[in-house]
Amino acid sequence: MKACPEEVIDYMHDYLDGDIGSTQASELKKHLQECDDCQHHFHELKKAIAFVQSTSHISAPSGFTDSVMARLPKEKKKVGFQRWLKSHPLLTAAALFLTFMTGGLFTSWNGNDDFSFTKHDNLVVQDHTVLVPKGEVVKGDLTVRNGDVKIEGKVTGDVTVINGDKYLASAGSVTGDINEIDEAFGWLWYKIKEGVKGTVDLGNSQMVEN
Numbered sequence: 001m002k003a004c005p006e007e008v009i010d011y012m013h014d015y016l017d018g019d020i021g022s023t024q025a026s027e028l029k030k031h032l033q034e035c036d037d038c039q040h041h042f043h044e045l046k047k048a049i050a051f052v053q054s055t056s057h058i059s060a061p062s063g064f065t066d067s068v069m070a071r072l073p074k075e076k077k078k079v080g081f082q083r084w085l086k087s088h089p090l091l092t093a094a095a096l097f098l099t100f101m102t103g104g105l106f107t108s109w110n111g112n113d114d115f116s117f118t119k120h121d122n123l124v125v126q127d128h129t130v131l132v133p134k135g136e137v138v139k140g141d142l143t144v145r146n147g148d149v150k151i152e153g154k155v156t157g158d159v160t161v162i163n164g165d166k167y168l169a170s171a172g173s174v175t176g177d178i179n180e181i182d183e184a185f186g187w188l189w190y191k192i193k194e195g196v197k198g199t200v201d202l203g204n205s206q207m208v209e210n
Contacts, residue, residue: 130148152169154174
C-alpha cells in the first residue's frame with residue numbers, strides 16, 4: 001500500500017470498532033474513494049472481521065487467552081500492547097481467531113489426498129482428469145481436488161483446482177474466477193475466503209452512512 005496519512009489507518013480501525021466520529025467518517029470515505037490501495041486494505045479488514053463474526057460459535061480452548069497474555073512483553077511494552085488490544089477489539093479477535101484456526105486448516109490440507117470433484121451430470125471423468133466436454137454447460141462452481149480439469153465447454157461459475165492443473169481449450173470459457181491452489185498457504189487463504197463468501201457484500205457501497 002502506498003504511503004498515505006497515518007490517520008487514515010486509525011480512522012479505519014475506529015470505524016470498524018464503531019468509535020469514529022461523523023467528521024472522521026466523512027474524511028475516511030472521501031479518501032477511500034480516491035485511493036484504491038486503501039480501499040482494498042479496508043475491504044480486507046472488513047472481510048476478516050466478517051469471517052470472525054460468522055463463526056462466533058467457535059471458541060478458543062480453555063486458558064488460551066491467559067496463555068497468550070502471559071507471553072506478552074512485561075512492563076511498559078505490555079501496557080502499550082494491552083492498550084492497543086482494548087482499542088481494537090474486533091481486529092484483535094480476528095488475529096487470535098486466525099492464529100487458532102491455522103493449525104486445523106493445515107491438518108485439513110495434509111490429511112486429504114483423495115481425488116474428488118463437484119458432481120455435475122455433464123462431466124466426463126477420465127482417470128484423475130475431469131472434463132467439461134465441448135458444447136456442454138456446467139451451471140455452478142466446479143472444484144477438483146488432487147486431479148486435473150480440462151474445460152472444452154463452458155462453466156457458469158468459479159473453477160477451483162486444488163493440487164492439480166487446469167487446461168482451458170480455446171473454445172472453453174469460465175464466467176467466474178479460476179483458482180489454482182498448490183501449497184498449504186494457498187489452501188489456508190482459500191478456506192478463509194470460502195468462509196467469508198456470502199457474508200460480506202463486496203459491492204460499491206462499502207460504508208454505512210452515519
